[in-house]
Amino acid sequence: MQTIVIDPGHGGSRRIGGSSPNNAIGSNGTLEKTLTLDVALRLKPLLLDAGFDAVLTRETDVNRGLATRAHVARDRKASVFVSIHFNGFDGRVQGTETYIHSTAGKRSLELALLVQQSVRGATGLKDRGVKRASFGVLNAAEHHKQTAACLVEVSFLDVPAEATRLAKAAYRQAIAKALLAAIQTFLSAAKTAIRKPLPDATRHEPEDGYELTVRRDSENL
Numbered sequence: 128m129q130t131i132v133i134d135p136g137h138g139g140s141r142r143i144g145g146s147s148p149n150n151a152i153g154s155n156g157t158l159e160k161t162l163t164l165d166v167a168l169r170l171k172p173l174l175l176d177a178g179f180d181a182v183l184t185r186e187t188d189v190n191r192g193l194a195t196r197a198h199v200a201r202d203r204k205a206s207v208f209v210s211i212h213f214n215g216f217d218g219r220v221q222g223t224e225t226y227i228h229s230t231a232g233k234r235s236l237e238l239a240l241l242v243q244q245s246v247r248g249a250t251g252l253k254d255r256g257v258k259r260a261s262f263g264v265l266n267a268a269e270h271h272k273q274t275a276a277c278l279v280e281v282s283f284l285d286v287p288a289e290a291t292r293l294a295k296a297a298y299r300q301a302i303a304k305a306l307l308a309a310i311q312t313f314l315s316a317a318k319t320a321i322r323k324p325l326p327d328a329t330r331h332e333p334e335d336g337y338e339l340t341v342r343r344d345s346e347n348l
């Protein structure tokens with residue numbers, strides 16, 4: 128049975144091992160850490176029903192260090208690791224984007240392209256593409272070599288209309304279903320060795336949001 132590890136970004140009330148307790152905040156007071164956990168808890172039973180072994184790096188409002196999160200996948204030789212985040216910048220930038228590590232290989236890129244396409248289908252927001260960044264939670268040195276790993280920034284929570292939309296359970300469920308679909312497609316494609324030319328990831332841009340801003344300040348996610 129293939130193991131899928133889902134990492135709900137942030138959590139708790141203090142910084143641990145490079146992981147901040149929370150980054151993005153909605154205009155209605157919704158916290159990123161609450162949404163990442165909600166979507167992950169929706170995704171877990173979908174993965175189990177689909178026949179995967181599904182593990183979350185946290186199931187309650189606690190924080191975990193970035194390497195500790197990666198090690199949950201490494202120790203289980205997970206096929207897939209997806210870290211879920213919501214973004215924030217200046218309240219005006221909007222879109223969906225997915226990251227792979229700066230040193231990530233083809234399998235992580237393939238997973239990220241599928242996650243980006245599927246989640247963007249659920250959000251209907253601007254396609255900000257697949258990008259590379261040195262996020263600690265994606266660091267290859269902390270992961271098993273067979274694990275495809277990516278981090279999705281579902282949408283910018285600090286845009287008021289999006290915070291309102293994210294308050295609806297049906298929307299959060301649709302995001303979870305989109306993540307399931309991407310993971311299923313990735314693993315079935317891998318199984319049948321379907322290979323097509325892949326566009327490469329791009330470098331990140333200045334307006335890419337909190338995760339990168341925080342990283343620049345502190346040298347970690």
Ligand SMILES: [Zn+2]
Nearest residue numbers: 136150212213
């Ligand atoms: Zn985040």
